[in-house]
Amino acid sequence: MEVKGKPQAEGEWSTGFCDSCSDCSSCCMTCWCPCVTFGRxxxxxxxxxxxxxxxxxLYMLLTWFTGCGFIYSCHYRTKMRKQYNLKGSECGDCFKNFFCERSALTQAYRELTNRGFDVALGWQGNAERQNAGVAMGAPVVQGGMMR
Incomplete structure (x- = not known):
């Protein structure tokens, strides 16, 4: 099953890096519990x-025991950037996650939201939501075909 987000202008992030508090709920969640934001x-x-x-x-354990959870989130920022052909570099991803972890996470969360995902639903929930309105099979035509 393939769930695709809405396309954005090629190469551009849909929001700026420092627009973290434009969505108060994800901003607060990331501030107090970044492991949930990252997991989603x-x-x-x-x-x-x-x-x-x-x-x-895993993110939480890496952060608590090594202080290097940012490396794990950096990997996912790079993966998302490549998946959606967004501007940036691996080096930039690492710097952003090291110095401004919460801003990097909220930007990624907003990006997925702006691409049509309800990130809180998870993958399966988004797949079910997308397929809920899809009719199975061809439509039935009353009275057959006429010319």
């Missing part, structure tokens, strides 16, 4: 092959 982002970017809980827990 990772699940969407990995198209459901990584669960939110799995990615968030």
């Amino acid at each position: 982002i990772a699940e969407i970017i990995d198209k459901g092959s990584t669960s939110c809980c799995e990615a968030g827990a």
Whole structure:
């Protein structure tokens, strides 16, 4: 099952890096519990092959025990940037995640939201939402075909 986000202008992020508090709910969640924001982002970017809980827990453990959770989130920022052909570089991704982790996470969250994902629903929830209005099979024509 393939869920595709809405296309944006090629190469451009839909919001600026420092627009972190334009969405108060994701900003507050990222401020107090960045592992949840990261887990949600990772699940969407990995198209459901990584669960939110799995990615968030690993991020939290890396951050608590090594202080290097930013390396894990940097990997996903690069992966998302390549997936959507967004401007930037791997070096820039690492700098942004190291120095401004929460801004980097909220920008990625907003990007996925602006591409049509309800990030809180996860991959499966977005797939179900997208397929909910799709009719199965061809439409039935009353009275057959006429010329």
